[in-house]
Amino acid sequence: MSMFCFQCQETAKGTGCTVKGVCGKTDDVANMQDLLLFVLKGISIYTKAAREHDVEYDKKINKFIFDGLFATITNANFNKNVFIEKVREGLDIRNKVRLALKNAGIELDESKLHESASWQAFTPDEYERKATNVGVLKTENEDVRSLRELITYGIKGLAAYTEHAYNLNHENEELYKFMQDALVATTDDSLTADDLVALTLETGKYGVDAMALLDKANTTAYGNPEITKVNIGVRNNPGILISGHDLRDMEDLLKQTEGTGVDVYTHSEMLPANYYPAFKKYDHFVGNYGNSWWKQKEEFESFNGPILFTTNCLVPPPKNATYSDKVYTTGAAGFDGFTHIPDRKKGGQKDFSPIIEHAKKCEPPVEIEKGEIVGGFAHNQVMQLADKIVGAVKSGAIKKFFVMAGCDGRMKSREYYTEFADQLPKDTVILTAGCAKYRYNKLPLGDINGIPRVLDAGQCNDSYSLAVIALKLKEIFELNDINDLPIAYNIAWYEQKAVIVLLALLYLGVKNIHLGPTLPAFLSPNVANVLVKKFGISGIKTVEEDIKMFMNE
Ligand code: FSO
Numbered sequence: 001m002s003m004f005c006f007q008c009q010e011t012a013k014g015t016g017c018t019v020k021g022v023c024g025k026t027d028d029v030a031n032m033q034d035l036l037l038f039v040l041k042g043i044s045i046y047t048k049a050a051r052e053h054d055v056e057y058d059k060k061i062n063k064f065i066f067d068g069l070f071a072t073i074t075n076a077n078f079n080k081n082v083f084i085e086k087v088r089e090g091l092d093i094r095n096k097v098r099l100a101l102k103n104a105g106i107e108l109d110e111s112k113l114h115e116s117a118s119w120q121a122f123t124p125d126e127y128e129r130k131a132t133n134v135g136v137l138k139t140e141n142e143d144v145r146s147l148r149e150l151i152t153y154g155i156k157g158l159a160a161y162t163e164h165a166y167n168l169n170h171e172n173e174e175l176y177k178f179m180q181d182a183l184v185a186t187t188d189d190s191l192t193a194d195d196l197v198a199l200t201l202e203t204g205k206y207g208v209d210a211m212a213l214l215d216k217a218n219t220t221a222y223g224n225p226e227i228t229k230v231n232i233g234v235r236n237n238p239g240i241l242i243s244g245h246d247l248r249d250m251e252d253l254l255k256q257t258e259g260t261g262v263d264v265y266t267h268s269e270m271l272p273a274n275y276y277p278a279f280k281k282y283d284h285f286v287g288n289y290g291n292s293w294w295k296q297k298e299e300f301e302s303f304n305g306p307i308l309f310t311t312n313c314l315v316p317p318p319k320n321a322t323y324s325d326k327v328y329t330t331g332a333a334g335f336d337g338f339t340h341i342p343d344r345k346k347g348g349q350k351d352f353s354p355i356i357e358h359a360k361k362c363e364p365p366v367e368i369e370k371g372e373i374v375g376g377f378a379h380n381q382v383m384q385l386a387d388k389i390v391g392a393v394k395s396g397a398i399k400k401f402f403v404m405a406g407c408d409g410r411m412k413s414r415e416y417y418t419e420f421a422d423q424l425p426k427d428t429v430i431l432t433a434g435c436a437k438y439r440y441n442k443l444p445l446g447d448i449n450g451i452p453r454v455l456d457a458g459q460c461n462d463s464y465s466l467a468v469i470a471l472k473l474k475e476i477f478e479l480n481d482i483n484d485l486p487i488a489y490n491i492a493w494y495e496q497k498a499v500i501v502l503l504a505l506l507y508l509g510v511k512n513i514h515l516g517p518t519l520p521a522f523l524s525p526n527v528a529n530v531l532v533k534k535f536g537i538s539g540i541k542t543v544e545e546d547i548k549m550f551m552n553e
């Protein structure tokens with residue numbers, strides 16, 4: 001075993017990647033990510049103490065921590081040098097906060113602190129030696145390990161959403177405090193399994209807060225998503241394909257490409273950018289090209305133009321890929337050999353001119369499909385249709401809603417979601433968000449009295465919209481319990497943002513969520529049992545069995 005990672009749904013053999021990640025992450029990168037997490041814990045021990053003793057510390061440290069967490073998310077950053085540099089910087093930062101505490105007369109007894117508070121090294125070789133010995137398996141008790149990792153993955157997702165909000169100048173200090181306190185809690189051997197279960201639920205509360213903050217950031221900057229027909233065909237100009245989740249990057253790119261003769265298309269999780277009024281006004285914003293993240297190998301080939309990754313999910317290109325020299329990363333995303341566009345200076349924009357110049361030399365995209373898909377059903381838009389929707393429920397035209405939010409992935413078993421959507425009774429409506437939608441958003445599922453049978457709220461973080469809609473419907477129908485609504489939850493997960501979405505739903509009191517295509521490998525049997533008993537969480541069976549069960553037939 002040269003590494004251990006079990007944070008995503010595609011983990012090897014459903015138990016853990018031990019030699020190389022199924023995602024393409026090599027063992028040395030996986031280990032260096034573990035070391036970065038270890039260093040972030042060390043920093044957090046001191047920032048927590050600094051807050052408790054009212055000692056000032058540089059606020060840039062908050063960003064360093066959420067950015068570091070984000071970079072270790074599945075499929076975001078494969079560049080070992082990025083992690084080595086972050087470890088170096090992290091140790092430096094930790095030592096500064098430690099010194100600030102000392103200067104303020106606060107002496108912590110380091111012999112009683114977690115090792116991450118005092119471990120010191122100076123060279124990449126020393127880092128590498130340490131990196132193999134600080135990972136997940138360091139926690140021996142499998143239930144404690146399971147809960148620690150569930151919390152860690154939750155805060156990784158939280159960190160991602162926090163960063164997108166930060167990029168739009170929306171911050172919530174409480175989120176930073178929670179992330180850091182939770183990191184410290186994962187080093188605390190005195191916490192019982194019950195304490196950690198409580199912290200898991202608290203993580204969900206902050207998940208709701210982070211998604212609400214991001215929702216506010218996105219809608220304040222770009223308006224409320226509105227019903228939109230998104231073109232999935234192409235035009236005859238060179239184009240840039242933008243993927244990931246960061247809308248601020250989308251804005252900078254659209255501004256800088258205007259009038260250059262270069263078109264812009266979204267891929268995968270950037271599709272919902274098409275629903276925002278502020279982006280729709282750009283004539284050169286053509287629409288969406290292709291499908292979800294795992295189809296990138298074929299779709300980047302035929303796109304012909306450069307591709308910009310603002311976040312995950314990035315798939316390492318095959319050796320013979322013709323597009324490798326056309327891929328750019330920015331923000332938390334990274335890959336050795338791809339050009340990385342640096343951060344914007346405060347008040348400025350990122351400089352995407354190298355991508356634009358590159359695009360001008362490329363052929364236009366090859367058309368892979370034609371037509372339109374409809375989306376833009378975030379909470380504001382859905383609430384404008386509330387009368388119609390409530391009327392359809394009352395008349396029996398809509399019998400049930402199915403929340404099918406979450407992620408897509410490569411596994412064949414995910415065909416379940418296409419079949420499930422296709423075979424659902426015609427008096428049901430699917431509420432979706434995240435890249436899970438690509439499994440059924442091009443099926444001819446029709447509408448109910450003009451209400452499309454697939455309502456796409458947006459990106460995975462827009463699952464918040466689905467929760468807002470559910471809470472509003474609970475109010476309208478004057479129910480006491482969100483679980484009394486005719487809404488079933490059949491969620492697909494892949495990476496850690498889906499973990500925070502799940503924890504957020506649990507915090508909001510949603511019960512009986514079905515999670516697939518497989519349950520997380522990081523849930524020990526006992527922890528899985530707690531989730532089953534407390535929240536009624538379960539996996540999926542066959543499409544036929546599940547539809548029967550959901551429709552109470
Ligand atoms: Fe998908 Fe990837 Fe958005 Fe994730 S593109 S899988 S949950 O990064 O964040 O839904």
Ligand code: SF4
Pocket residue numbers: 005006007008009010011012016017020021022023024025030073074075
């Ligand atoms: Fe394996 Fe997933 Fe970890 Fe990648 S992120 S190494 S696929 S468990």
